[in-house]
Amino acid sequence: MVDVARLAGVSQPTVSFVVNDRRDVSVAPETRRRVLDAARALDYRPNRSAQDLRMSRSTVIGVVTNGIASLPFAGQTILGIQRAAKKAGLVCIVVDTADDPDDSDAAVTSLVDRGVAAIVYASPSTRPIRPSMFASATDTVFTNCWPSTEFPASAVILPDEYQGGRDVARAVFARGHRHVAYLGGTAQEWASVERGRGFVDAAAEYGVDPSETTTADGLYTTDSGYDLTREVFAQSSPTAVLCGNDRMALGALLALRDLGRQVPADVSLTGYDDQEFLAGELRPRLTTVALPFLEMGYRAGEIACSGAGATGGEPEMVPCRLVERESVAAVRTTDR
Amino acid sequence: MVDVARLAGVSQPTVSFVVNDRRDVSVAPETRRRVLDAARALDYRPNRSAQDLRMSRSTVIGVVTNGIASLPFAGQTILGIQRAAKKAGLVCIVVDTADDPDDSDAAVTSLVDRGVAAIVYASPSTRPIRPSMFASATDTVFTNCWPSTEFPASAVILPDEYQGGRDVARAVFARGHRHVAYLGGTAQEWASVERGRGFVDAAAEYGVDPSETTTADGLYTTDSGYDLTREVFAQSSPTAVLCGNDRMALGALLALRDLGRQVPADVSLTGYDDQEFLAGELRPRLTTVALPFLEMGYRAGEIACSGAGATGGEPEMVPCRLVERESVAAVRTTDR
DNA sequence: TTGAAAGCGCTACCAG
């Protein structure tokens, strides 16, 4: 900046005024032109960090995540946060903690020491996480997770798994299915119980008697979907199977094929997650529900960039979108 | 820092010396203790950005990527870069450009303006990308991509797709298969041609006549794998099918099941990518090759953090690891 | 309308 000033024959603060295009101080058009020319000639670019330091502000937000690498869809969250940040002229430092609380503390410390404007915690699977107390002085928003202890969060953003579970079940019941199997995922997880509640309520809506449905809890794996499906069909013959996630649905699809049943002609099938490179590529393409990672991330980013401060309000629920593809068909009247 | 100094009754530079634990200047143990106590009492943490500014260095590296959200494995790269950075006490700002060159320029500019120590370009699919000229003054390393124009790169890190393609083919030929089908992915892509070269060389190694193998080019999609498999089996009966990636292998598996062929009893099957939540979860679990995203990212991070400067050397090839699971079996002697 | 001086939080280099 002093180089530019020297070349333009003005003082250094003057350069600051013109490059920042400040309306409140007026500088002569001629001077301004000289400064601009000099800046261009020297290929001058202001130093953002120095600006931040001087203005005692920060234009970076920190995102701490566990397992950006371990789940295929986590990238969506980061992308969403980043898009919101970009809109506000901020930038994201992301650190991944290997799910180790000490690591997490270290990560947050390094962020706080850099004076980030806000911190967003992002988790691939919805669950409580222990926030670092180092962060308590900084605006903090949680997306797809919530603080496991008392903590002054600015916001917590959660997917509406209940609504998603209900919507996908409705899509099945609405096509006349009564005898349906519900293959749930890991029973302890919050998402699982929410999805399950959605199923139960949808069944009730359509006047389906609980005795007609069969429910089994498993794991969120392809194997689990495969095994559960074979078990269920050994006992009965549901016309639809709803799975806790897409991988279980893949397992169910494989099992159904081995059982000689066509999907969706013989039995309808649904998943959950809309896992990229999977759900949309199965044969038949899977009807499922998409988790709103991008939206949640974007929302989290917006809040983080707004500097709203701790609110202590209710979690903000972001809707899950039903993705109807080809794996659900109307029940055959003979099966009804 | 001045607060700490005041509380400890020393000068501010003295605080700097003790909190930075500098051996070259000696401070009296008693003074040191007083400073430490004061720092603790005030919960003092040095400001990294201010340190960076004063020392005219930077402890952040920028990573620009296109599509961290679009491919499931991209996160691995970021994680690798970050692990290397962490080891060196640095931190990563990551920006995603929606594959838009203007966006990419803007991203790089914002990074450069922040004075990042280095920039690493990371791409989910291996290919040339246009680097921003704004970056040319900063150390730049390319991982899973290379500059499409003359550019002073510090390094380019590439997966050894040739070796991967060769290894997986070897695993098949070594089990006695002669009549094998090779279902390639998008023919224009660098990775595809490398994998194809590997296949051809492996076939030659095992003395397999080109006329015995059947090769078809498709797309990297499940549908393509499905369709190609049906086409191939309409004409002939290979004992093994090698696919360009895991999704094609999934399509092939589905087609084979529809054709009444068991994998691997009747036909062996391989993929490529070791796609998480897919390859390892199919039935049978897929033999495939893992792309070394984590390693490539780590290596890129190491170089970026080392401040080596432009080298202009050859690309650094990182080996692809063959992952042998259950989808390949020895050819039946009757088929031989 | 412009320039001189101060200071963001820190480290480097002197003198004492």
Add this chain to the structure above:
DNA sequence: CTGGTAGCGCTTTCAA
């Protein structure tokens, strides 16, 4: 061994 002073690149008074 410690304190004063200068300065990283910038913005913000305030006086001229």
